Amino acid sequence: MKKEDRLESKNPMEGFLRMDRIPHIWCPGCGIGTVVTSFTEALKKSKLDLDKVAVVSGIGCTGRVAGYVKLDSFHTTHGRAVPFATGLKLANPDLKVVVFSGDGDIFGIGGNHFIHAARRNMDILIICVNNFNYAMTGGQVAATTPMEANASTAPYGNFEFAFSLPYLAEAAGATYVARWTSLHLRRVTKSIQEALAKPGFSLIEVITPCVTLYARRNRLGDGLNLLKYYYDKSVIEHGADTRTLDISYQGKLVVGKFVDKEKPTFLDRMNEHMTKILGDKYVKYGE
Amino acid sequence: MKKVKVDPKGVLTGSHYIDGDYAIAEGGLAAGCRFFAGYPITPSTETAERFSERIPHVGGVFIQMEDELGSIAAMIGAVWGGKKTMTVTSGPGFSLMMENIGLACMMEIPLVIANVQRGGPSTGLPTLTGQQDMMQAKWGSHGDYEIIALSPDSPQECFDLTIEAFNLSETYRVPVFVMTDECVGHMHEKVVIPPAEEIEVVERKWYEGPKDKYLPYKLDKDGIPFMVKAGDGYRFHTTGLTRDERGYPVINAECQSVVVPHLVDKIINNADKIIMLEEDEIDGAEIVVISYGITSRVAIRAVQQARKAGIKVGTLRLKTVWPFPEKRIKQLARKIKAFVVPEINYGQIVLEVERCAAGKAPAFHVPHCGGWVHDPNDILKVIKEAAK
Numbered sequence: 001m002k003k004e005d006r007l008e009s010k011n012p013m014e015g016f017l018r019m020d021r022i023p024h025i026w027c028p029g030c031g032i033g034t035v036v037t038s039f040t041e042a043l044k045k046s047k048l049d050l051d052k053v054a055v056v057s058g059i060g061c062t063g064r065v066a067g068y069v070k071l072d073s074f075h076t077t078h079g080r081a082v083p084f085a086t087g088l089k090l091a092n093p094d095l096k097v098v099v100f101s102g103d104g105d106i107f108g109i110g111g112n113h114f115i116h117a118a119r120r121n122m123d124i125l126i127i128c129v130n131n132f133n134y135a136m137t138g139g140q141v142a143a144t145t146p147m148e149a150n151a152s153t154a155p156y157g158n159f160e161f162a163f164s165l166p167y168l169a170e171a172a173g174a175t176y177v178a179r180w181t182s183l184h185l186r187r188v189t190k191s192i193q194e195a196l197a198k199p200g201f202s203l204i205e206v207i208t209p210c211v212t213l214y215a216r217r218n219r220l221g222d223g224l225n226l227l228k229y230y231y232d233k234s235v236i237e238h239g240a241d242t243r244t245l246d247i248s249y250q251g252k253l254v255v256g257k258f259v260d261k262e263k264p265t266f267l268d269r270m271n272e273h274m275t276k277i278l279g280d281k282y283v284k285y286g287e
Numbered sequence: 288m289k290k291v292k293v294d295p296k297g298v299l300t301g302s303h304y305i306d307g308d309y310a311i312a313e314g315g316l317a318a319g320c321r322f323f324a325g326y327p328i329t330p331s332t333e334t335a336e337r338f339s340e341r342i343p344h345v346g347g348v349f350i351q352m353e354d355e356l357g358s359i360a361a362m363i364g365a366v367w368g369g370k371k372t373m374t375v376t377s378g379p380g381f382s383l384m385m386e387n388i389g390l391a392c393m394m395e396i397p398l399v400i401a402n403v404q405r406g407g408p409s410t411g412l413p414t415l416t417g418q419q420d421m422m423q424a425k426w427g428s429h430g431d432y433e434i435i436a437l438s439p440d441s442p443q444e445c446f447d448l449t450i451e452a453f454n455l456s457e458t459y460r461v462p463v464f465v466m467t468d469e470c471v472g473h474m475h476e477k478v479v480i481p482p483a484e485e486i487e488v489v490e491r492k493w494y495e496g497p498k499d500k501y502l503p504y505k506l507d508k509d510g511i512p513f514m515v516k517a518g519d520g521y522r523f524h525t526t527g528l529t530r531d532e533r534g535y536p537v538i539n540a541e542c543q544s545v546v547v548p549h550l551v552d553k554i555i556n557n558a559d560k561i562i563m564l565e566e567d568e569i570d571g572a573e574i575v576v577i578s579y580g581i582t583s584r585v586a587i588r589a590v591q592q593a594r595k596a597g598i599k600v601g602t603l604r605l606k607t608v609w610p611f612p613e614k615r616i617k618q619l620a621r622k623i624k625a626f627v628v629p630e631i632n633y634g635q636i637v638l639e640v641e642r643c644a645a646g647k648a649p650a651f652h653v654p655h656c657g658g659w660v661h662d663p664n665d666i667l668k669v670i671k672e673a674a675k
Contacts (some may be wrong), residue, residue, distance in 0.1 A: 010603060014352070018524065018535075020535075021535060022474075051518065051522070052518050054517045054518070066524065067535070067536060068336070068525065070522050071522055072367075072518065072521065072522055073522075073524045073525075074517075074526075075391065075524070075526035075527060075528065076363070076527060077390050079356075080357070080360035080390075081359045083324075083356070083357035084363060084364035086324075086350070086357075086360075086361045086363065086364065087324060087360065087362055087363065087364030087366075087368065087372070088368045088517060089323055089359030089364075089368070089412060090322065090350065090361070090365060090372040091348070091364065091365035091366070091367070091369055091372075091520045092368035092517060094518055095368070095517060112354065112357075113353060113356075113360075116353040152601060180638055183556075192465070263571075268346075278344075280344050281343075281344055282344070283296070283343065283344060283346035284346075285346055285348060
């Protein structure tokens with residue numbers, strides 16, 4: 001066996017990553033890389049033509065994913081990954097467009113775009129890495145920080161209510177909604193695979209450890225301690241009522257697939273509606 | 288730069304009686320724009336309305352986004368998806384677009400934004416005219432970069448210059464602004480749209496080399512990098528960070544010292560090719576009135592009266608406002624007595640005239656805070672004062 005063919009000398013994700021950009025910038029113990037592994041695994045299993053898969057990220061730690069995947073990949077501005085993806089998808093409907101970004105990017109600064117893309121049932125998959133804080137800038141409080149948790153801009157503890165991402169997504173119109181932690185690698189992979197195969201607006205939330213900031217400031221230990229917390233406190237409840245999925249500080253984590261329903265996408269609706277109204281005069285788009 | 292014939296589906300050949308806003312939409316459709324993402328804002332909304340009505344008959348997408356931040360983000364995404372895109376807005380929406388205008392400059396995105404200006408600041412005068420976003424067009428996003436801005440003064444020119452805006456944006460891979468104003472936007476006049484075979488447009492600078500050799504920001508001989516679109520197998524990366532030829536982020540001063548001068552130079556070094564001016568009776572003039580947009584039409588009255596009174600007045604109309612015609616102003620400053628610059632703001636383009644004239648000839652400003660056009664007598668008064 002030649003040296004380069006030996007398992008330990010070859011990264012199994014090589015075909016999916018820009019190896020010339022590795023090593024990545026993520027901290028030891030961070031969960032983002034785990035989610036990227038699940039994503040590449042799901043791509044492999046889905047047998048999609050990788051030339052037709054595009055990744056759009058915003059800004060933040062997870063925002064760096066676009067820079068590492070060997071696909072058409074776009075590192076955009078803070079909060080605007082979803083509308084950027086909307087334009088990309090509509091301009092080239094053959095693409096499978098995946099937004100890979102963090103909770104601060106998608107649900108803090110970009111929250112309005114998220115609900116509107118969900119409302120329109122835009123055919124994009126959102127993989128949101130939720131680490132409960134703004135990590136890239138040093139661990140500030142976020143729209144997802146559990147009440148009582150400490151953050152660099154909530155030094156006396158967070159007293160605001162947090163978003164429940166699955167509840168928000170379902171209410172806004174998403175057709176596929178799941179939540180996992182980065183401990184549930186196999187489940188994350190399966191969810192991504194399902195969502196990639198499904199037209200429509202999908203959200204997969206993955207709760208991940210931020211060891212350097214969130215865990216350190218809250219004295220929660222290292223990555224392994226957080227995975228232990230996920231192990232102890234997560235409960236799989238497929239189909240759970242999304243109104244019941246709030247996350248309390250170090251409390252129970254209800255995970256699973258909560259929504260999986262059929263609905264025509266934006267482009268389906270556009271073509272169907274315009275054909276109905278304009279008949280032969282309508283120049284069909286993207287078919 | 289490759290010129291091609293336009294898709295006749297988008298060209299509404301004929302003589303029309305339409306307003307400037309409609310003419311902008313028709314210009315975009317004629318130029319081959321097939322993706323419009325916008326948000327309604329007075330006094331520009333009619334462009335979006337027109338596009339939404341026309342696009343189902345042409346083949347393309349109109350999407351009303353949730354806000355202007357979304358509009359411009361969707362446009363940049365759509366360009367990477369292979370489309371020509373445009374939007375229309377006014378002051379407050381233009382302000383909201385600024386961050387991603389910076390992204391479009393950094394990613395070198397051809398796109399067109401029409402700004403039908405109204406009086407500001409803030410919500411200001413939604414239904415009344417202004418020319419107060421001229422400096423914002425140049426400097427509005429953070430960092431150093433260059434854009435192109437055109438300023439039509441009639442519905443016909445709204446049509447013509449929107450096509451030109453697309454051509455310039457494709458040639459230089461840069462956002463181009465059509466800086467018109469409420470008066471021109473809502474003015475109804477005859478607009479003649481030529482047959483499709485008479486309209487030529489600049490084709491996107493598509494890369495045609497081997498797939499594995501593609502570098503998104505490697506400059507071609509003309510200083511402009513080639514483009515590809517997502518889905519064609521290039522598996523490229525692009526970012527708003529300072530980047531190298533591969534499109535990979537490189538966050539250091541060396542890389543910055545390559546990227547920023549490129550973004551600036553590709554426009555400034557081609558300024559002579561980009562700048563369009565309209566001059567009248569400049570030779571032998573002692574006063575030159577510099578104006579743009581609706582103000583140039585109002586100024587005509589003042590200029591005629593001044594000529595009647597025996598003052599030698601020439602006019603210079605800026606069809607291109609940015610890049611600024613620095614050379615021409617410098618030349619004129621050596622020959623004339625003074626410039627007169629009426630504009631519907633408290634002093635924007637006059638500052639550029641002053642800078643370029645560099646003390647060789649004074650620039651007299653005729654300010655107006657917006658809401659209406661100048662009284663020609665106010666311009667006349669200043670011409671007379673300048674001629675003293």
